[in-house]
Amino acid sequence: MKILVATDKPFAAIAVEGIKKELDKAGIEMILLEKYGEKSKLIEAIADVDGVIVRSDILDAEVLNAAKKLKIAVRAGAGYDNIDLATATANGVCVMNTPGQNSNAVAELVFGMAVMLVRNFYNGTSGTELKGKKLGIHAFGQVGRNVARIAKGFGMEIYAFDPYCPAEAIEAEGVKPITDINEMYSTCQYISLHIPATPETKKSINYNLLKQMPKGAVLINTARKEVIDEEELVKLMEDRADFKYISDIKPDNASVFAEKFEGRYFFTPKKMGAQTAEANINAGIAAAKQSVGFLKEGIDKFKVNK
Known part of the structure; x- marks a missing residue:
């Protein structure tokens, strides 16, 4: 063989x-x-x-x-x-x-990018802290569980939405389960995406979902670029100067981000989660x-x- x-x-x-x-x-x-x-x-x-x-x-x-x-x-x-x-x-x-x-590697990158963003890319200006902030984990598989583990160390308040994971399993990890996706997005200032790219999830992270996020919202994507409706994300960031996006997947419209959203986004040069x-x-x-x-x-x- x-x-x-x-x-x-x-x-x-x-x-x-x-x-x-x-x-x-x-x-x-x-x-x-x-x-x-x-x-x-x-x-x-x-x-x-x-x-x-x-x-x-x-x-x-x-x-x-x-x-x-x-x-x-x-x-x-x-x-x-x-x-x-x-x-x-x-x-x-x-x-x-x-x-x-690869789950721990991806989870560590989530926080590596998040800390860099909230400290203003270490440019010497005053930033913010993760402690006490509400984090929503969209899909609670192996990566999501590792994100939750690390978030506890930062002292974050952790929520998770995953219709395929029993609430008891989420609670067992010390995380608050949410059964309504809109509730999680309207509750959490930080959202970390860990959903696969399927016919149901492609472009599911759209304007109507993201606009519900609280002031100072940060979307973190280490999943797949296909789950983001990139045109609607740009529209949202045009409408909300407080919204920030970080990802280890460069979107197809990355040049628009460079032109319009300096200091409010970060993309790794290539897919780097694993x-x-x-x-x-x-x-x-x-x-x-x-x-x-x-x-x-x-x-x-x-x-x-x-």
């Missing part, structure tokens, strides 16, 4: 070593394809492998249809919108993610273990396609 590790943006060397070790133990050959650049190289490499591990690499219909022997595809990370689930399902390919492996050595290693090794578990024993605990 063969597993392709296809990463145009490579794993850290130590992560690749860990992946190979897991596959070697199982008697599975690792094929490594890094910095491949051209889609044709991925199509060629995936043609005769049993499994594939990717990061943000695109596994669309063309790639998946070329993978005649493929049984398992694992996204080393939480989000999996880079994989065509419908085609994978039609081809009998199990798709998994590695939830939780960009730590620890997360890189954890996600890669988890992907290898899940691939082996599926190919050897049929374990599909983290399957995301039906």
Whole structure:
């Protein structure tokens, strides 16, 4: 059996070593394809492998249809919108993610950006503090739980909205559950987004929702840019000089922010939530273990396609 590790943006060397070790133990050959650049190289490499591990690499219909022997595809990370689930399902390919492996890295970035923003990018002027402020966590999965853990250390008042998470589970983390999304946005000065990009969530963070936030509102997005209605966010920030936006995903209209909202926004140069050595290693090794578990024993605990 063969597993392709296809990463145009490579794993850290130590992560690749860990992946190979897991596959070697199982008697599975690792094929490594890094910095491949051209889609044709991925199509060629995936043609005769049993499994594939990717990061943000695109596994669309063309790639998946070329993978005649493929049984398992694992996204080393939480989000999996880079994989065509419908085609994978039609081809009998199990798709998994590695939830939780990047969660602390993303949560720490939330507060790294937040502190920088509220201290006015360390420009020497007087800023504000996070202590005592109300934080709303939109989706209470692994990342949301880690955000809550860190927020407690800052002394914030923490709320969460997640229709798929029981209120008791949220309360068990010392967080106040809210069942009405409008109530959370109207209550919390700070909102941290952790929702996936789905047909239901795309552009769901819009003008009508955000306008309810209290004075001095800060929206933090380490989820996906697709969940934001970017045009409506610009309109809101034009209407409300007190509103600020920080994200590790540069929006398509970033030039408008640069032109109109100096000092009220921040975007990292590229998606950086999971960009730590620890997360890189954890996600890669988890992907290898899940691939082996599926190919050897049929374990599909983290399957995301039906």
